[in-house]
Amino acid sequence: MTLPEPPRADADVPRWLDQLGLDRLVDIHTHFLPERMLHKVWAYFDQAGTHYGRPWPIQYRSDEQTRLRALSDLGVGVFAPLVYPHKPGMAAWLNEWAVDFGTRTPGAVPTATLYPEPGIVDSLSTALDHGARCIKVHVQVGAFDPRDPLLAKAWGLIAEAQVPVVIHCGHGPLRGDYTGLDVFESVLREHPALVTVLAHSGMPEYGAALQLVERYPNVYLDTTMVGVAFTEDLMPLPEDWSERLADVPERIVLGSDFPNIPYAYAEQLDAIAGWAENERLGVPFLRRVLHDTPARLLAV
Template sequence: MTDPRAFAEDLGLPGLQDLHTHFLPPRVMAKVRAQFDSAGPLIGRPWPLHYRDEDDALVEVLRSFGVRRFTALPYAHKPDMAEFLNDWAAGFAARVPEAAVCGTFFPEPGVEAYVAARSDPGPGRVEVWKVHVQVGAFTVTDPLLDEAWGILADTGAPVVLHAGSGPVPTEHTGPAPVADLLRRHPRLRLVVAHAGAPEYAEFLALAEDHERVALDTTMAFTPFFEEMGGAYPPDLLPRVRDLGLAGRVHLGSDFPNIPYPYAVQLDALARLDLGEEWLRAVCWDNTAALLG
């Protein structure tokens, strides 16, 4: 199995930049882990977590892999939760230099106010937002979110969006609501999590049609994920290569909530045989450009 540091060094990179990792308040993370441990209704299959520790120890694991930039990506699943998560994530980024300032939002009265406040220039500005419609049980086209989406379209801050129907579909997942959202706000800078699994072709097409829409690789192409939703269609790979070289495919891992070692994601990307230039773009250049 690939050593992550050696993987980056062999590509001539100073390390890795991972746009899709998770750090959460301890009680929230404990509940998330319990869902994975019990193969909860939105998990759909046994999911034995490979990494399980306190934040500081997990940060050291990423550092040992040579991950030089990563995210917290909190996500709210009920009203009056987002700002608690946003405060915690801001504190996490303040004490962990490699961590981007992350935030989340939920369809609730006042959402546009806190999204606007956390979009103001300054040291606490949210650099990466996270929205998870499967867990949150809402649609991206909820009218309560319209003004917030407009703010983010104007600021250009990226939103890592889990809208694909994996691992378990719900009434709110799938590409159709995202296509509707982009018709309203075509300048949104969305990063479609998990490459849109399992609706790979549809989300790839949305990214090709919108210059600010990208994909992340989170769990995509790995044997575990392909057992759930089927292999990534080989005929799409030339288009994924082109999108990555255009700056719009990003390394994501879902660390620490993954059922295999971190290196499995890197090995999966290397096996695609899309070239070292593509790997350098995906594993460093594209996210470095996105986050500055």
């Protein structure tokens, strides 16, 4: 099948999906939070010039219902609304909120998060019992060591449940005290059954991320902010990226970071479409990335 012309704008995405034979997108990496908390996140991005040395205008800065309609209009039929704490005492109530949001919101799946503190195993266990189908971990924002002994049983619980954990553990966009794929590999060695999605494909350690995919059969990469102009300026992909993906086409999943991206959603899809131009990838790769693999991981 010939590759259809990729979407150049959000309004063109449904046409592209139809030509690919897909009735919906499955996005494993979006963010929905309690409104007060989300506004604080947006305030942080408003100061991106200080944090990152460049502006980061939020593309989909609107009320919750408008954001949900935007996803629906894009053809995102299933999405994981991810939450994450930045200090102790947040994970338990965020888990309660995320499970409730994912249960009552069309298209969303219940999610959960963790933080190294007493009680986290009980909180995670409760969230899983109530249907959590994806766990978000943000090492850089949380500023914690994923090897912390307080998390050992939590990692084991997640591995046993075979629920995917979307973990931001790479050095991008800012290096943290405990970021680095080598640090997180210590967790994988202890829990090799852990279903892991490396957020942002481990940006900027793309090569190391692919090595983890090769070493561990349950490690995946998400496409969040990968290959778009905004990040290519700072953390460019290796020139042989698409050729290396051709060796592991079933281990790549759609992620977007909606709504906190500084460009249109269609730009991420355009980047993925560009990788599919490799003769070893094509339409079957796009169907896997955009729907089949994330749907399987989220048990849709």
